[in-house]
Amino acid sequence: MENDMRYLPLTDSDRQAMLATIGAASIDDLFVDVPAEARLAGTIPNLPDHASEMAVERHMAALARKNLSAGEAPFFLGAGAYKHHVPASVDHLIQRGEFLTAYTPYQPEIAQGTLQVLFEFQTQVARLLGCDVANASMYDGSTACWEAIVMARRITKRGKALLSSGLHPHYVSVAQTMAKFTGDDLAYETPELDSKTDSQKLIAAIDKDTSCVVVQYPDILGRIEDLTALADAAHAAGALLVAVVTEPVALGAIKAPGAMGADIVVGEGQSIGVGLQFGGPYLGLFACKQKYVRQMPGRLCGETVDAAGKRGFVLTLSTREQHIRREKATSNICTNSGLCALAFSIHMTLLGEKGLRALASLNHAMAVEAADRLAALPGVTLMNDSFFNEFTLVLPKDARDVVRRLADRGVLGGVSLGRLFPTAPQIGNGLVVAVTETVTAEDIDIFAKALEEELA
Incomplete structure (x- = not known):
């Protein structure tokens, strides 16, 4: 309790007074709506009690290096969050x-x-x-x-x-x-x-x-x-x-x-x-x-x-x-x-109406180029009759496995419907691909070649 005082400056009597005021018998009563399996008992496993600031910085930097940044790879993820150029x-x-x-x-x-x-x-x-x-x-x-x-x-x-x-x-x-x-x-x-x-x-x-x-x-x-x-x-x-x-x-x-x-x-x-x-x-x-x-x-x-x-x-x-x-x-x-x-x-404001329309036109044009290229691959079908900058491909196998292998190759190749709808295996072969103005012709070429090899 003495070590906690720096962070939780309350005494046991303070806590009892607060609980009595709100009519709760214990602090645990405040968490009854949280399922027992979701609660943590004791301290966080494998987390040290303390570390120096420099050690924490080094550790967090090492964790950050495991991420594949959106700007470091051909990027075709969308499904509600989109990579656009922000001035x-x-x-x-x-x-x-x-x-x-x-x-x-x-x-x-x-x-x-x-x-x-x-x-x-x-x-x-x-x-x-x-x-x-x-x-x-x-x-x-x-x-x-x-x-x-x-x-x-x-x-x-x-x-x-x-x-x-x-x-x-x-x-x-x-x-x-x-x-x-x-x-x-x-x-x-x-x-x-x-x-x-x-x-x-x-x-x-x-x-x-x-x-x-x-x-x-x-x-x-x-x-x-x-x-x-x-x-x-x-x-x-x-x-x-x-x-x-x-x-x-x-x-x-x-x-x-x-x-x-x-x-x-x-x-x-x-x-x-x-x-x-x-x-x-x-x-x-x-x-x-x-x-x-x-x-x-x-x-x-x-x-x-x-x-x-x-x-x-x-x-x-x-x-x-x-x-x-x-x-x-x-x-x-x-x-x-x-x-x-x-x-x-x-x-x-920087875009204005004219700029927004131009941006939208560029998004659609790049998406059409990508859709045509990807749909021409053996076993791949373009589901959409119409789309803006995002469309769904139907692959000959579960898209989740394909997406993981593409990521291992440094290509973020869309969002699998199996990830979005894990309880609907009947649509698991669907892959949602987003193409914005940040995508280049080279990105599309890399994606298409990698996808073709993964489906071979």
């Missing part, structure tokens, strides 16, 4: 002290810069997603997707959501986890290796209890479909259409979901301004129709004028529990990934 000016600007250290803008009179950035960000997101209004960002795409589902429940007063089989399985998993606490009924099936989406099946399943239909665009297999019919069917039954975009660069080339009738459009903003970063932090995008704005989670920045008539920015709507009573809150989101939102906004 150096983005990183330079977000590290300015007034941005990097700025806290959440509770006091608008001293946070005008932060509020203006978020206001401009909202405008960019609303235009990109084809909606009337966007909020000042969310944690990431998966949690934004869940927030859209519970927002639809608040609007429709219904508790059943239909999740497309083309929705990213990690997004589905997040929604299923959260639904355990809300009681929402989530209808979902794993996808099939088919160029056609499940839109007709979704339309047939819509009933009077459906709060929303959730569809990804482009979906996890890279398929693209006009959402108009799905939106019309949902609206006819009093339900909402939620569209999820994990690759926002695609919207420089294809029609925005909001323009096809989607009521709520959410997504992952990582592709624009934010690096891969080992999986985070990322950036959640959230937009909707104007009539639903008061049910939107998070917060909204607005433009106004001060007492002297000068333009100023304020938090117009703050419907999260940091600002209002918990029982009145639309969500308990405690951050809006503000620095990532700033990076998104700076990159988008």
